[in-house]
Amino acid sequence: MRLTSDFFDHSTIQVAKNFLGTFLVHDSPQGKTMGRIVETEAYLSDDAACHASRGETKRNKVMFGPPGHAYIYFIYGMYYCLNVVTADKGIGEAVLIRAIEPVEGIELMKKRRPKVSSLHQLCNGPAKLVLAMGIPYSLNGVSFSKGPLKILLGDQLLKNQIVTTTRIGISQAAHLPLRFYIKDNSFISKR
DNA sequence: CGGGAGATGGGCT
DNA sequence: GCCCATCTCCCGA
16 A cells, blocks of 8 residues: 555654655666665754755755655765655655665666675665666655655554664764664664 | 775765 | 765775
């Protein structure tokens, strides 16, 4: 069952946790890929690491739009990362999808990342999963409620299956406990 | 295995 | 000019 607007309409931290165990799907021209979301990070409007914390610009515009839309950004001159916009229109917050466990379209994912031998290395990082799922920057701003990008409901996780830590790869606001992953899952980006 | 350097270009001070 | 929500390769253990 595809997630609709009511799922995204909660606090960003809550949505980041609720995404764990759901399924991210991309129906691309080359075929369908799907993976179970196992790791997320929350980015809040008053948080220095958040792209939207210094106000709206051309780049972060979609973060200020309604929740349930894709915010894709370009980083380090060669990679893209995928977020789901959260919080009401006018408030710039989002959830970064950091890792998925490949479920469907694995051959296509391997084809897109030919140098990767292990299934565990295929989607265990925000830029890796964007590459493996073939998510183009042209999908920046699209809704998860319709179109080729969607999130499907998964099994409900118990509270004690969710681990909370500090976020990866940031220097600003590095101490905030805003990273979430499924306990003992071997497809996360980093312990 | 784990750590460090290099790739590579948009965005913002 | 410097920073950056990253990844891969290569080296040493």
